[in-house]
Amino acid sequence: MKVLITGANGLLGQHLTKILLDRNYQVIATSRGESRLPFQPSGNYAYREMDIANALETFAVMSQERPDVVIHAAAMTQIDDCELRPQQCERINVQGTSQILTDAETFSSHFIFISTDFVFDGEQGNYAEEDETKPISLYGFSKLQGESMVQTSTIPFAIVRTCLVYGNLLKGTRSNIVSWVKESLQQGKTIQVVSDQVRTPTYVEDLAKGIALIIEKKATGIYHISGKDWLTPYDIALKTAAKFQLDASKIVKVDASTFKQPGRRPLKTGFIIEKARKELGFEPIPFDEGLNLL
Ligand SMILES: NC(=O)C1=CN([C@@H]2O[C@H](COP(=O)(O)OP(=O)(O)OC[C@H]3O[C@@H](n4cnc5c(N)ncnc54)[C@H](OP(=O)(O)O)[C@@H]3O)[C@@H](O)[C@H]2O)C=CC1
Numbered sequence: 176m177k178v179l180i181t182g183a184n185g186l187l188g189q190h191l192t193k194i195l196l197d198r199n200y201q202v203i204a205t206s207r208g209e210s211r212l213p214f215q216p217s218g219n220y221a222y223r224e225m226d227i228a229n230a231l232e233t234f235a236v237m238s239q240e241r242p243d244v245v246i247h248a249a250a251m252t253q254i255d256d257c258e259l260r261p262q263q264c265e266r267i268n269v270q271g272t273s274q275i276l277t278d279a280e281t282f283s284s285h286f287i288f289i290s291t292d293f294v295f296d297g298e299q300g301n302y303a304e305e306d307e308t309k310p311i312s313l314y315g316f317s318k319l320q321g322e323s324m325v326q327t328s329t330i331p332f333a334i335v336r337t338c339l340v341y342g343n344l345l346k347g348t349r350s351n352i353v354s355w356v357k358e359s360l361q362q363g364k365t366i367q368v369v370s371d372q373v374r375t376p377t378y379v380e381d382l383a384k385g386i387a388l389i390i391e392k393k394a395t396g397i398y399h400i401s402g403k404d405w406l407t408p409y410d411i412a413l414k415t416a417a418k419f420q421l422d423a424s425k426i427v428k429v430d431a432s433t434f435k436q437p438g439r440r441p442l443k444t445g446f447i448i449e450k451a452r453k454e455l456g457f458e459p460i461p462f463d464e465g466l467n468l469l
């Protein structure tokens with residue numbers, strides 16, 4: 176079974192490549208520029224440059240590879256950049272998704288789109304798959320547009336929504352809340368951390384395993400694949416400091432009213448993962464256990 180991953184240089188993409196190779200899939204890892212995978216994988220693996228915003232490039236790679244499954248993880252994921260550079264956000268997250276989806280409809284048989292808790296407005300929290308979406312940032316809106324396109328597609332699809340992904344930085348991947356807190360405190364910096372956002376932080380390997388289950392079961396539809404502990408970023412920061420014996424007094428508790436970022440974050444998200452548990456047999460590890468694996 177040949178699986179093509181877009182955005183394979185990313186936090187999810189690198190771990191996904193490793194886990195799918197461990198499960199003997201043939202993996203075509205694609206991303207912009209050089210591969211940043213910090214190891215030369217054995218097994219049935221190839222890396223190909225593919226900028227999803229370049230229609231000719233995606234068509235060429237997809238027509239040559241004709242993967243059975245496409246996992247579309249590539250995106251502009253910096254919320255504030257998306258807010259400040261809406262054209263680039265649109266070009267990558269919307270037009271890029273449209274392009275790879277069109278090619279998948281021509282050459283593939285299962286399309287898995289990675290989406291986010293930021294499609295919700297954060298008023299209610301504890302979201303299930305059927306809850307009403309209402310994004311409050313351009314990033315969230317661009318990902319919802321991707322979901323809408325996927326839901327009209329002509330091939331079997333799955334939409335995997337996840338939340339606040341953390342894990343070991345392999346090489347050159349985006350930072351995540353745990354790595355950011357750990358590094359900031361190790362450098363003796365004082366950090367302001369919000370205590371009124373609620374998330375279900377997701378260990379990156381659990382997310383990758385959840386996606387592998389979807390491939391294995393050829394599952395279709397929307398799935399919330401996240402951790403199972405409801406935590407605020409402030410809780411996460413304190414747990415990270417305790418775990419790595421760092422100075423928690425450098426963590427200043429703030430709330431979203433004082434903490435200004437260009438892109439609005441939904442206050443309360445977090446996912447109910449019963450559907451993934453029941454239909455996929457997905458079971459994430461507790462956050463404290465995730466910290467032990469870093
Ligand atoms: N991280 C999180 O907390 C969450 C992430 N998600 C979703 O998960 C997916 C994976 O995100 P994650 O791995 O965490 O984030 P990363 O930013 O680490 O990975 C995204 C990857 O997409 C690549 N990319 C960006 N633009 C293009 C393009 N035009 N063509 C090809 N590749 C491109 C980036 O490449 P480059 O490295 O060169 O910039 C990067 O490697 C995304 O779709 C994101 O929306 C959803 C919820 C939470």
Ligand SMILES: Cc1cn([C@H]2C[C@H](O)[C@@H](COP(=O)(O)OP(=O)(O)O[C@H]3O[C@@H](C)C(=O)[C@@H](O)[C@H]3O)O2)c(=O)[nH]c1=O
Pocket residue numbers: 252253254290291292293337338339340351352366367368369372408434440
């Ligand atoms: C940088 C920073 C973050 N935070 C909090 C806010 C936020 O909840 C959490 C992570 O902050 P960031 O801005 O790095 O992450 P953020 O951009 O909010 O993370 C998002 O990434 C995209 C890809 C998603 O899809 C979302 O699910 C979510 O994970 O930490 C602080 O409290 N203080 C800070 O100085």
